[in-house]
Amino acid sequence: MPELPEVETIVRSLQKTVIGQRIVRVVVEWPPMVQRSPLNVLTELPGQRIQEVHRRGKYIVFSLSTGAVLLIHLKMSGRVYVCAADAPPDPYVRVTFGLEDGREMRFRDPRKFGRVYLAPDASRVLGHLGPEPLDEHFTEEMFLVRINGRRGMIKPLLMDQSFLAGVGNIYADEALFQARIRPRRRAETLSEEEKRALYRAIQRVLIRSIELNGATLADGMYQGGSFQNDFCVYSREGQPCPTCGSPIERIKIGQRSSYFCPTCQT
Numbered sequence: 001m002p003e004l005p006e007v008e009t010i011v012r013s014l015q016k017t018v019i020g021q022r023i024v025r026v027v028v029e030w031p032p033m034v035q036r037s038p039l040n041v042l043t044e045l046p047g048q049r050i051q052e053v054h055r056r057g058k059y060i061v062f063s064l065s066t067g068a069v070l071l072i073h074l075k076m077s078g079r080v081y082v083c084a085a086d087a088p089p090d091p092y093v094r095v096t097f098g099l100e101d102g103r104e105m106r107f108r109d110p111r112k113f114g115r116v117y118l119a120p121d122a123s124r125v126l127g128h129l130g131p132e133p134l135d136e137h138f139t140e141e142m143f144l145v146r147i148n149g150r151r152g153m154i155k156p157l158l159m160d161q162s163f164l165a166g167v168g169n170i171y172a173d174e175a176l177f178q179a180r181i182r183p184r185r186r187a188e189t190l191s192e193e194e195k196r197a198l199y200r201a202i203q204r205v206l207i208r209s210i211e212l213n214g215a216t217l218a219d220g221m222y223q224g225g226s227f228q229n230d231f232c233v234y235s236r237e238g239q240p241c242p243t244c245g246s247p248i249e250r251i252k253i254g255q256r257s258s259y260f261c262p263t264c265q266t
């Protein structure tokens with residue numbers, strides 16, 4: 001699933017290609033993808049101009065000329081790209097946004113879990129999200145306040161979008177490795193030093209991944225990034241830990257695989 005760095009990379013690319021464009025046509029090939037939208041994408045979106053594109057958590061947010069917002073969540077396998085309208089048809093495109101200059105912005109999603117929302121304001125869809133981990137106002141002290149008093153396993157907490165926005169399986173595993181904390185540790189057992197190390201590790205892995213345009217995984221759903229070459233633990237079961245050489249272990253937490261070094265992480 002694309003996480004914060006991958007969505008950030010897509011947003012930076014869209015900022016260069018669609019800002020100022022008017023959306024003239026919308027085609028929905030897979031209606032469940034737009035069913036939970038507060039406003040009707042088919043009737044309310046055409047005619048609106050894209051004024052700005054930014055990211056919030058794992059959402060792509062398009063600010064529109066009427067003050068409304070178009071939001072796209074890529075979920076497991078979504079991708080948004082811009083091409084000429086006469087580019088070859090793509091059977092996995094679920095929603096097409098025709099632009100006034102003749103190009104199309106296509107939302108491609110083989111697994112169909114992605115979602116599109118048109119809302120009068122962003123809070124209707126994004127109101128549940130916790131802080132942005134890279135926001136300059138999100139300080140180490142604020143992270144301490146947020147994590148103090150929280151109970152339960154640390155990894156699911158990091159992936160809880162209402163706790164922190166944008167961190168998923170990859171960056172939770174990599175940050176916990178950098179902070180030398182096992183994914184099954186309970187939040188209430190972390191020392192203040194470990195919490196501070198975790199805050200810095202989250203920032204470090206996200207910033208590094210954005211520099212490398214995110215991570216391209218073997219599933220090929222997201223392409224163009226190279227942070228996968230910097231993975232210390234994620235998807236590296238049985239391979240040596242880059243710090244101590246111990247084989248990386250994989251465990252299941254919920255339905256998701258978690259990777260960690262049994263020696264470096266406690």
Ligand SMILES: [Zn+2]
Nearest residue numbers: 241244261264
């Ligand atoms: Zn190790």
